[in-house]
Amino acid sequence: AQSVTQPDIHITVSEGASLELRCNYSYGATPYLFWYVQSPGQGLQLLLKYFSGDTLVQGIKGFEAEFKRSQSSFNLRKPSVHWSDAAEYFCAVAPWAGSYQLTFGKGTKLSVIP
Amino acid sequence: SAVISQKPSRDICQRGTSLTIQCQVDSQVTMMFWYRQQPGQSLTLIATANQGSEATYESGFVIDKFPISRPNLTFSTLTVSNLSPEDSSIYLCSVQGSGTGGTEAFFGQGTRLTVV
Known part of the structure; x- marks a missing residue:
């Protein structure tokens, strides 16, 4: 069975600092990977996804993620964090490209210090 | 994109009762998914609902x-029946639709259920 691990429960960064949120997955075949953001009281919004091709994926709001098969990782990065980025971030995996039955990590809560 | 409306947004229910959550989508979709997000936990898929x-x-x-x-x-x-405090969670509806980057999953805002 597939699984997703987000090792960091809570991260605090200063506004303007760089950010990296970690995600490791366990899946026997080619994974289809996603990052979602959940702002307080809001539903989940897709930041980016990886299906195939270039392992560095660009998303919305200035986020990017890099797929590293050798490390089974799909870490999310942003070069300069804004206060509005404070939210909870979820990494997820799907068993195949057309499936949206997602397995989620436990999430990483991001706090931003002004 | 798909716009999903979930009702109610939150509710407080007595144990032993039931709560029915509604999910309305602004376009026709084949599959709809229901997830549960327990406090401090990840989202867990409950079921996949196909029409018919x-x-x-x-x-x-x-x-x-x-x-x-x-x-x-x-x-x-989605009805959550015979409620117990362990059912206190956020329940989310999700559909597959066309986004700016192709097909993606869209989520409702969730229903926050508290069982007392």
Whole structure:
């Protein structure tokens, strides 16, 4: 069975600092990977996804993620964090490209210090 | 993109009662998904609801506890039955739709359920 691990429960960064949120997955075949953001009281919004091709994926709001098969990782990065980025971030995996039955990590809560 | 409306947004229920959550989508979709997000936990898929057929439940979830209806291609309900405090969670509806980067999953805002 597939699984997703987000090792960091809570991260605090200063506004303007760089950010990296970690995600490791366990899946026997080619994974289809996603990052979602959940702002307080809001539903989940897709930041980016990886299906195939270039392992560095660009998303919305200035986020990017890099797929590293050798490390089974799909870490999310942003070069300069804004206060509005404070939210909870979820990494997820799907068993195949057309499936949206997602397995989620436990999430990483991001706090931003002004 | 798909716009999903979930009702109610939150509710407080007595143990032993039931809560029915509605999910309305602004376009026709084949599959709708129901997730549970327990406090401090990840989202867990409860079931997949296809129009015209029985919902498919994930391991650990049963129809008697989480009956689902899917009367048409834009609407679904999830009922959480015989409530206990352990059912206190956020329940989210999700559909597959066309986004700016291709097909993606869209989520409703969730229903925050508190059982007292």
